[in-house]
């Protein structure tokens with residue numbers, strides 16, 4: 313038994329070093345052979361591939377259940393970002409504002425010109441966290457620092473900018489629950505075998 317375990321560890325170690333071990337193949341092998349420590353990192357790597365670049369081969373290696381979880385998460389994230397881009401957060405005017413009226417205009421304009429563009433960018437949009445960082449660091453044209461701070465703090469507090477991360481983590485949790493522990497991985501595989509029988 314010890315020798316079998318050693319052989320298994322050796323095989324896993326050697327396979328890990330292969331340049332042709334893609335995330336999709338690693339995920340597939342991890343699920344099929346209960347190499348549970350491969351499942352989560354491989355799935356995280358797959359989630360980071362732009363959805364349009366998920367080839368038929370990748371989808372095939374993932375299997376229908378995991379591919380469904382991945383595609384649902386991507387759809388939820390895209391929908392969320394579109395809605396967030398389209399509806400600027402309601403501007404707050406600080407009681408310490410020294411440019412009444414103009415700061416709220418500046419906020420809405422910054423949203424359309426800056427935030428929305430990053431949220432909707434087809435290839436290299438910023439993440440919500442990066443956008444929050446940007447809003448904190450830049451000096452929004454035409455806006456006083458009191459208003460800027462209160463508006464950015466409000467957006468941060470609502471959690472909308474980190475919602476996409478929650479969808480991402482939710483998908484990872486579902487995968488880990490189905491394949492990520494040695495027992496559950498076996499149970500999932502057995503269930504599939506039973507279905508096929």
Ligand SMILES: [Zn+2]
Pocket residue numbers: 405406408409410411412415455456457458459460
């Ligand atoms: Zn102001």
